[in-house]
Amino acid sequence: MSLSPAAFRAHFPVLGTKVHLASCSLGARSVDVDAALEQMRADMSWDRFEDQLRQARHGFAALVGARPEQIAVVPNASVGAYQVASTMDFARRSKIVTTDLEFPSVAHVWLAQCPRGAEVVFSGEIDADTRLVSVPMTGYQYSERLPVADVVQRAHEAGAEVFVDAYQAVGTEPVDVDRLGCDYLVAGTMKYLLGLPGLAFLYARSPERTDRDPQLTGWFGRVDPFAFDPRRLDFASTATRFETGTPAVPAVYTANAGLRLVARADLTAVREHVLGLTDLAVERLTAMGRPVRALPRDRRGAHIGLVDADPVGLAKRLTEHDIAVSPRGDVVRLSFHHHSNSDDIDALCAALSRIERQNHVHG
Known part of the structure; x- marks a missing residue:
């Protein structure tokens, strides 16, 4: 039986005294996360850590409709993007087509491929020269939900692969990699998956079918990590070939706490539930005369943007009222x-x- 919103909220006692509207940046901390950290302190065993890592891989795979062997555990989304880019030969197909809606950290990975022969095109045409199309499932700033499946179809018709950043979507809506049809998908634990920073997951539809092996590696990327052979560099045929060194142990434990809760x-x-709350927030804020950036329901993710002349300053003022929000650009994300x-x-x-009354008095 699935948890109701009230039963779900009961896992976050901190919400009894604070308001958390910043999961698009950092998720609220649950009692499950605290219990996981206590379990980590009690375990003190490599075997237990390996089991936690296996659980995390399987848990994320189940969440997105993948097989565990298609999931790599990486430190963050940027490393996941780099691992994909590093396997690509841009000699025959040079274009990486992306969008200004891309989170900058991912876009910067693509731009860093230019010395290797890549040509990065923002909002460009997908054609026979396109090697990779990169599309966020939901925009990080204004919460635009993009037509990922349509983009994948166009890209595949042109012979290109597709990388999807689902960080702002996974955890608040169903995500199925087979329905999307994408070749790669990345998401992490620190936002809507309700874990801690330090862990992300890279889905690879066919991990062994790359132009070349990943260029960043470590002992977790080996066929047998416990062979401990410094002279042998082999790569697993599964998505673990994209992995590097030992993952952050606390992040692994808390990832499982968040995944189980989700x-x-x-x-x-x-x-x-989220759409209903965003509708209500738009209605209430608009009635107050506060401008809001929010797309129509079917194109809207899990946050809206409150427009303000000083988003960072407003976020700090709201923190004084025990309300956590996340400023980006010209908006405070809620x-x-x-x-x-x-x-x-x-x-x-x-x-x-x-805050408005205080500004009026001091103004």
């Missing part, structure tokens, strides 16, 4: 999860009103 929710219901409720929106609006 697995107990019906992600279709989570998306409807993100929602299954643990969010209308009381959070009430508290946000009340705090904004108080």
Whole structure:
């Protein structure tokens, strides 16, 4: 039986005194995460760590409809993107087609391939010269949901592969790599998957079918990591070939806590719950005269943008009212999860009103 929003929220006692609208940046901390850290302290065993790593790989695979052997555990999304790029030969097909909606860290990985012969094109045409198309599932700033499956179809028709950054989507809506049809997908644990920083997952549809082996590696990328042979460089046929050194142990333990919690929710219901709250937030903020950037329901992710002349300053002021938000560019991002409720929106609006009155008095 899936967890209701109220039952889900009960795993986050901190939300009894604070409002967390910043999961698009860093997820709220649950009692499950605290318990996982305590378990790590008690285990003190490499075998236990290996089991936790196996659980994380299997848990993420189940979440996105993949097989465990298609999942690599990497430190973050940027390393995942680099591992993909490093296997590609740009001599015959040189173009990487991406978009300005791409999170800069991923786009920078693509740009760094230019000395290797890549040509990075933003919002360009997918054609016979295209090697890779990179598309975020949901934009990090304004929460645009992109037509990933359509992009994949166009790319595959042109003979190109597709890399999907699903960091702003996984955990708040159903994600199925087979339905998307993508060749690669990356997401991490620190946002809507409710873990800690330091861990991400790279899905590779056919991990062994690359132009060349990954250029960043380590002992976890070997066929048998425990062979301990410094003279032999072999690569596994599974997605572990993209792995490097030992993952951050605390991040692995807490990744499992977050994945188990997310697995107990019906992600279709989570998306409807989140959409309802974003609708309410837009209505309430608009009524206050506050400009909001929010796309129509079917094109909107799990956050909206509150436009402000000083987003960073407003975020700091809201922190003083025990409300966590995330500024990016010209907006303060307000993100929602299954643990969010209308009381959070009430508290946000009340705090904004108080801040506005204080500004008026001091102005």
